[in-house]
Amino acid sequence: xxxxxxxxxxxxxxxxxxxxxxxxxxxxxxxxxxxxxxxxxxxxxxxxxxxxxxxxxxxxxxxxxxxxxxxxxxxxxxxxxxxxxxxxxxxxxxxxxxxxxxxxxxxxxxxxxxxxxxxxxxxxxxxxxxxxxxxxxxxxxxxxxxxxxxxxxxxxxxxxxxxxxxxxxxxxxxxxxxxxxxxxxxxxxxxxxxxxxxxxxxxxxxxxxxxxxxxxxxxxxxxxxxxxxxxxxxxxxxxxxxxxxxxxxxxxxxxxxxxxxxxxxxxxxxxxxxxxxxxxxxxxxxxxxxxxxxxxxxxxxxxxxxxxxxxxxxxxxxxxxxxxxxxxxxxxxxxxxxxxxxxxxxxxxxxxxxxxxxxxxxxxxxxxxxxxxxxxxxxxxxxxxxxxxxxxxxxxxxxxxxxxxxxxxxxxxxxxxxxxxxxxxxxxxxxxxxxxxxxxxxxxxxxxxxxxxxxxxxxxxxxxxxxxxxxxxxxxxxxxxxxxxxxxxxxxxxxxxxxxxxxxxxxxxxx
DNA sequence: AAAAAAG
Numbered sequence: 001x002x003x004x005x006x007x008x009x010x011x012x013x014x015x016x017x018x019x020x021x022x023x024x025x026x027x028x029x030x031x032x033x034x035x036x037x038x039x040x041x042x043x044x045x046x047x048x049x050x051x052x053x054x055x056x057x058x059x060x061x062x063x064x065x066x067x068x069x070x071x072x073x074x075x076x077x078x079x080x081x082x083x084x085x086x087x088x089x090x091x092x093x094x095x096x097x098x099x100x101x102x103x104x105x106x107x108x109x110x111x112x113x114x115x116x117x118x119x120x121x122x123x124x125x126x127x128x129x130x131x132x133x134x135x136x137x138x139x140x141x142x143x144x145x146x147x148x149x150x151x152x153x154x155x156x157x158x159x160x161x162x163x164x165x166x167x168x169x170x171x172x173x174x175x176x177x178x179x180x181x182x183x184x185x186x187x188x189x190x191x192x193x194x195x196x197x198x199x200x201x202x203x204x205x206x207x208x209x210x211x212x213x214x215x216x217x218x219x220x221x222x223x224x225x226x227x228x229x230x231x232x233x234x235x236x237x238x239x240x241x242x243x244x245x246x247x248x249x250x251x252x253x254x255x256x257x258x259x260x261x262x263x264x265x266x267x268x269x270x271x272x273x274x275x276x277x278x279x280x281x282x283x284x285x286x287x288x289x290x291x292x293x294x295x296x297x298x299x300x301x302x303x304x305x306x307x308x309x310x311x312x313x314x315x316x317x318x319x320x321x322x323x324x325x326x327x328x329x330x331x332x333x334x335x336x337x338x339x340x341x342x343x344x345x346x347x348x349x350x351x352x353x354x355x356x357x358x359x360x361x362x363x364x365x366x367x368x369x370x371x372x373x374x375x376x377x378x379x380x381x382x383x384x385x386x387x388x389x390x391x392x393x394x395x396x397x398x399x400x401x402x403x404x405x406x407x408x409x410x411x412x413x414x415x416x417x418x419x420x421x422x423x424x425x426x427x428x429x430x431x432x433x434x435x436x437x438x439x440x441x442x443x444x445x446x447x448x449x450x451x452x453x454x455x456x457x458x459x460x461x462x463x464x465x466x467x468x469x470x471x472x473x474x475x476x477x478x479x480x481x482x483x484x485x486x487x488x489x490x491x492x493x494x495x496x497x498x499x500x501x502x503x504x505x506x507x508x509x510x511x
Numbered sequence: 512a513a514a515a516a517a518g
Binding site: 187188189214215218221223224238239240241243244266270272273276365366367368369388389414415416418435436438439448 | 512514515517518
């Protein structure tokens with residue numbers, strides 16, 4: 001299916017060379033997105049040059065719609081399906097479609113954004129950020145500039161999307177008004193908590209209060225009817241609890257002026273999430289005029305079509321699917337003769353070698369297979385922990401905290417952690433089973449695949465992905481994934497060779 | 512199949 005980004009517009013796209021700080025990472029540096037303090041000074045210079053160019057393109061005004069293609073080396077927009085070579089997949093290009101006449105300039109520094117002194121202090125002192133990453137530079141002006149248009153923003157995994165909407169929420173609420181003014185909806189409790197931690201840290205000096213709307217653990221559960229109404233300015237949570245609080249008049253929507261959906265494609269398209277999400281939007285919009293922000297690394301064509309209708313008249317930032325897989329992340333496939341061989345590969349090859357290079361997440365497709373694999377690895381004398389949604393909330397928290405503290409090295413997970421989980425020490429992802437769409441056997445779930453592998457290589461760090469394949473069906477799924485993202489996934493052969501796995505890790509820059 | 516909700 002052709003990407004309609006370029007030819008959708010009546011006006012020609014403006015193409016500018018962009019930074020080298022996309023997912024393409026200079027081989028020796030640790031970070032590529034440049035919004036954390038970086039040891040490498042020359043990368044700094046390159047990025048600064050690129051930002052200049054972004055500004056030029058952003059201020060070009062074309063009567064009704066401005067199409068800005070933040071591409072790299074092509075002077076003209078690549079004609080759909082042709083023109084763009086596969087080998088410049090590393091060149092990240094973000095296509096911006098702005099609505100209305102508001103001109104936006106890319107933010108070269110955080111000072112450009114007119115943030116409060118307290119917020120800037122949080123950014124520099126607490127977060128230790130230096131300057132906006134690419135997605136931050138482009139999206140923050142769109143979020144913060146009146147008339148506060150809605151925004152759909154797609155950007156690579158680990159590129160700093162959280163900072164975009166957290167800054168958006170923190171800078172738009174009034175700390176003197178004791179009522180919820182910003183709401184962020186997330187697909188999992190873990191992601192809600194993680195976003196909350198980031199917000200608390202960034203907003204440390206602002207005096208803004210925030211509350212997590214997720215189900216409490218069994219030990220300290222308070223029925224909704226018994227809890228006081230929310231007075232915190234920011235609420236971050238999962239759909240069920242948010243909906244429940246609203247229903248019981250504990251979460252007022254009258255003052256809410258910014259509504260964020262993290263992992264928005266999932267929240268708005270997936271059965272079970274979709275209805276809740278739409279109801280939340282509806283409830284808020286009937287009470288107040290509200291800015292809606294949709295963030296995700298993935299928006300497939302169908303979802304994109306739908307979400308652009310949800311946020312009519314909003315600004316849009318999109319990335320082509322061929323350019324979404326992170327360049328610093330090396331993907332491999334391993335043909336295993338049978339299911340048992342998969343366990344042996346994990347234990348005897350990947351973990352044995354991988355232990356020294358960082359943390360590992362192993363993705364499985366069901367709670368049951370998580371338990372089975374857990375047991376098998378433990379029996380082989382390997383220490384692993386497992387997280388899945390059927391655990392008690394207290395146990396989920398404990399497993400996550402231990403992993404974040406580095407007390408555990410290997411974590412088995414269902415797709416609970418596929419999206420958003422940000423642990424920089426993870427540089428190995430193993431797909432014990434490849435993700436397939438619900439109710440199909442062999443139709444790959446491309447979005448879940450991309451999110452899973454994005455748990456490694458955070459902020460442009462190096463990482464390796466091992467896809468374990470054992471029959472023809474899985475082989476075909478893998479082939480489709482390679483084709484979809486236009487990536488070569490190298491095979492590790494022979495499957496049981498220690499040398500072959502060593503070479504793979506070396507190629508990924510981990511050994 | 513997973514996730515979210517004391518529905």
